[in-house]
Amino acid sequence: MDHHPRIHVQIQDEAELTLCGSALTIGAFDGVHGGHQALIRSAVLNAQSLGVPSVVYTFDPPPKALLCGARPLTSIDEKIERISALGPDHIVVARFDASYRARTANDFIREIGRLSPRVIWLGSDFRFGSCKKGNPALLASHFDTRILPAICCESGEVVSSTRIRALRAAGRFLEADRLEGWSELPPFRVSNGNGGHHATA
Numbered sequence: 001m002d003h004h005p006r007i008h009v010q011i012q013d014e015a016e017l018t019l020c021g022s023a024l025t026i027g028a029f030d031g032v033h034g035g036h037q038a039l040i041r042s043a044v045l046n047a048q049s050l051g052v053p054s055v056v057y058t059f060d061p062p063p064k065a066l067l068c069g070a071r072p073l074t075s076i077d078e079k080i081e082r083i084s085a086l087g088p089d090h091i092v093v094a095r096f097d098a099s100y101r102a103r104t105a106n107d108f109i110r111e112i113g114r115l116s117p118r119v120i121w122l123g124s125d126f127r128f129g130s131c132k133k134g135n136p137a138l139l140a141s142h143f144d145t146r147i148l149p150a151i152c153c154e155s156g157e158v159v160s161s162t163r164i165r166a167l168r169a170a171g172r173f174l175e176a177d178r179l180e181g182w183s184e185l186p187p188f189r190v191s192n193g194n195g196g197h198h199a200t201a
């Protein structure tokens with residue numbers, strides 16, 4: 001790896017990163033699968049063209065690990081390594097604990113305001129804040145927000161961390177690894193769900 005992003009571990013309200021412009025993407029990013037990779041790459045490329053730093057804002061543990069007992073697909077170190085390989089300038093790791101979880105969508109919007117996002121990249125199903133009240137439309141009322149179409153695998157199903165966890169739980173490790181997209185296996189061909197265009201996860 002020849003690119004070393006700055007890593008900012010954030011405990012409760014002690015945010016240590018303030019920027020005067022950024023291209024941002026936000027999510028649990030458990031497994032950093034093909035959908036996440038496409039989102040992070042979009043933010044990195046967009047940041048380069050805008051001349052601002054790119055920021056990946058993620059949570060540790062993944063919210064579903066804390067809330068639903070889901071088994072994380074990787075350790076936090078492996079997650080940081082995978083995200084780093086995609087070339088962002090900064091990775092913010094927010095500790096996802098009971099107090100963080102209680103934040104409202106507006107608390108979170110105020111917090112990411114410190115990063116002065118010129119653009120935020122999301123998938124359409126992104127939800128955040130207590131009771132999952134925050135959605136891309138709410139973020140779009142504060143920031144310039146871009147929605148990436150869902151990345152699907154060959155069979156047409158949307159790639160998700162939940163699906164990869166289910167494949168693993170069923171002992172289907174090869175399929176799970178292919179969907180995750182980080183093994184040495186021949187890559188899965190994926191489509192963006194709109195037909196026609198194919199990308200490699």
Ligand SMILES: Cc1cc2nc3c(=O)[nH]c(=O)nc-3n(C[C@H](O)[C@H](O)[C@H](O)COP(=O)(O)O)c2cc1C
Nearest residue numbers: 027028063064100101103108127128129130131132
């Ligand atoms: C700032 C913030 C960001 C969040 N991001 C995610 C996320 O990327 N993925 C996810 O599954 N849950 C995420 N969550 C968790 C959900 O939005 C929600 O808090 C959780 O499901 C608990 O819901 P409840 O408040 O109804 O119990 C986030 C929560 C907060 C506070």
Ligand SMILES: Nc1ncnc2c1ncn2[C@@H]1O[C@H](COP(=O)(O)OP(=O)(O)OP(=O)(O)O)[C@@H](O)[C@H]1O
Nearest residue numbers: 027028029035122123125126150151159160161162
């Ligand atoms: N297949 C996908 N294509 C495009 N964007 C995606 C895809 N999967 C997730 N995203 C986006 O990535 C961001 C982080 O989402 P998250 O970490 O919750 O991923 P997930 O795979 O949906 O996880 P889970 O299955 O545990 O809910 C969100 O903006 C989400 O919309």
